[in-house]
Amino acid sequence: MKKVFSDPTSALAGLLRDDMTIMCGGFGLCGIPDELIEAVKASGVKGLTVVSNNAGVDGVGLGKLLETRQVRKMISSYVGENKEFARQFLAGELEIEFNPQGTLAERIRAGGAGIPAFFTKTGVGTKVAEGKEVREFDGEDYVMERGLFADLALVHAYQGDTEGNLAYRLTARNFNPMMATAAKVTVAQVEHLVQPGEIDAANIHTPGIYVKRIVHVPIREKRIEQRTTRKRAEGAAAGGGQI
C-alpha cells in the first residue's frame, strides 16, 4: 500500500469533514505540521475540535485556522500567544478545554495505547478535577482522566521513510509521537523523505504502523517564537543564561 503522497492537499484528500476532531503536534511553533494545517485551512472544513498543546501565533500554525473561524473548540494546556484566539474566546465564539500539560500528553498516550482512563495526582483539589471521579490509592487522592482518540492526527517529523517510520529532531519531538498513535488516521509531514533502512532502525521514534500517509515538505524557514541569545564574551552558565 502506497503511503507517500505528493503534496499536503492530496495527503489529506478524503479525510476531512466538518465537526471532526484533529490532533495537531508541536510545542509552540516547534515541530508543528504547518503545511498540513495550511491544507486544512484551504479545504474550508469547519466546526473543528483541535487537540494541541498550544494554538499557534497570529497567522502561523493553528493561528491560521483560528483566523478563518474553522475551529469550534480547542483542547490545550497553554494558549497565551495569540491575539485572535483571545478575541474569539472573550467574544464567546471559541470553546476551550484546558488540560494540564502532562495530563494532556498522557490522555493522548493512553488513547493511542487502548487505555480508556487513568488516575493522576495532577489537578486534585483544583478546577481541573471538578465533576471527575476522585479515588484514593495508598492514602493519596487521584483524579480520573479519560484517554483521547481523534479522527485525524497531523504530525511533523524530521525524517520519514516510505513505510511511514518517523524520527524527530531535538525538542521538535514533543507531542508528535503520542499523537501519531491516537487517531483513526495519522498523516505525517517530513522534512526528509528517505528509503526504508536509511533511518537506523534503533532510532525510529514512531514505527510506520501508526502512519497511514506521509508527505515530503522540504526544509523551509522555521519560525522562532522567542529568540534568546548570549554574547560571545559571556561565560557558559550551566543553563538559562542572562535574561
Place this chain on the structure above:
Amino acid sequence: MAWTREQMAARAARELEDGFYVNLGIGIPTLVSNYIPDGMSVQLQSENGMLGMGPFPFEGEEDPDLINAGKQTITALPTTSYFSSADSFAMIRGGHINLSILGAMQVAENGDLANWMIPGKMVKGMGGAMDLVAGVKRVVVVMEHVAKNKDGSESAKLLKACDLPLTGTHVVDMVITDLGVFTIDKKGDGGMTLIELADGVTEEEVRAKTEAAYTVALAA
C-alpha cells in the same frame, strides 16, 4: 533593603544539591541557573521534552528545533537527552525530579498554590504547572512578597487561604520572597515558619505584609 530579583535567585540556588534534576519556571526561577555553584552537577529539565538544558545560543546559532518550555532558543550539553512530552511528564509525575522552582500569585499557609488564572481576565492556561507541583518531590516558590495593584495599593500574597483558583493543594515546601524565606509543613500540622529575613528587613515589616499565620524561627 529587600532582596533584588538576583538575590532571590541566588537564595533559591542554595536549595540545589549535587546530582539534582531540577525544573525551573519562567521569570525569577530561570535566573537560578546563573547561581549553580561551581563543581556542583545539576541537570535542568525542560518539560517540553529535554533533560540537560544548556545556556542560550550565541547569536546566529539559534536552532528553531531546540527550545525550552518558555519557547526560548537554548542549547544542548554533552549530558542532554531528548524525549516526548509524555515521557517528560512521566518523569515529573513519577517523582523523579528532585526540585521544582516556580513563581506564584498566591501561597497559603497550608501549602496551597495559585499561579494560573485570575477569574474575569483572559486565561492562558496552566501549562505544566499543575503536573510539576503535584509530581515533584520538593517545590520552592520564588515571588515578590506582595502584589502591587494598579491604584498603588499592595495586596498580600502569603495568605490564610488562596482566593484565586488553585494550581495544587498542600504542594509548597518553601517560599522565597524579597523580604525573607518561609518553610511550610505541607503534609503535616506544622504550618508556615519564617526562617530568614532579607538584609535590612525587620520582622515587623514582614508581619505587616503577610496575612498568613506563621511562627518565627530565625537562624542565629
